[in-house]
Amino acid sequence: MDLTALKPYAARLGLELDGASIDRLTRHVELLVQVNDRFNLTTLTADQEILDRHLSDSLAIAALLAGAAGPIIDLGSGAGFPALPVAVLRPECQVTLVESSRRKSVFLREAIRSMRLENARVETVRAEEIGRAPGERESYGACICRAFGPLPVVLECGLPLVAPGGRLLAPRGADARAEAEGLDEVIALLGGGERRVIGYELLSGIRLEALQVVKTGSTPPRYPRRVGVPARRPLTRVG
Secondary structure, three states: OOOOOHHHHHHHOOOOOOHHHHHHHHHHHHHHHHHHHHHOOOOOOOHHHHHHHHHHHHHHHHHHOOOOOOOEEEEOOOOOOOHHHHHHHOOOOOEEEEOOOHHHHHHHHHHHHHHOOOOEEEEOOOHHHHOOOOOOOOOEEEEEOOOOOOHHHHHHHHHHHEEEEEEEEEEOOOOHHHHHOOOHHHHHHOOEEEEEEEEEEOOOOOEEEEEEEEEOOOOOOOOOOOOOHHHHOOOOOOO
């Protein structure tokens, strides 16, 4: 797949997409196409779909993370978008990919090896578990949740991983503002402060939105709750 069409798009985002970066992204896509039937990684298989909905979206997310300090964690990494492109474009940051599926984790490790990325690692674990793990909890400058689940689940599993002063970034399609309504108390309970909805545009011109929450305090020790509980009993209100 020819990824040169991404170069002017990346430049508009303030990103430099050099030859080495394009080569790494190409390796990722080629491996994805090669093994997708076996690993069931994505339903988007046409070249233009991958270029737009996966790669340009990942580049836009990388641009939204400009200024994020410290390591980055991505929950529900799946086929590696946006985490692997973020690792390519932010080589100064360690990027942790969290994927509970062992089969998908095998793919992600092979992609990291093929792309020759030294700043990316895979953890095969549930988000609720890593959110309570010493050395992981509240140790990241940014947490990305691109395709992880309903927003209350994203907040409960993502914010405990973010250090105070860091941020949670949750791309939500075109309805982030509506989804975030009524969740201010939940955000505050989990240690979050200012929330902001950021609009961005894909290569194709499709408009999407992401919710950004700045972490201002520590998350209470009881969160995240046990595996599966955030999804079964989402935090939609406090009390």
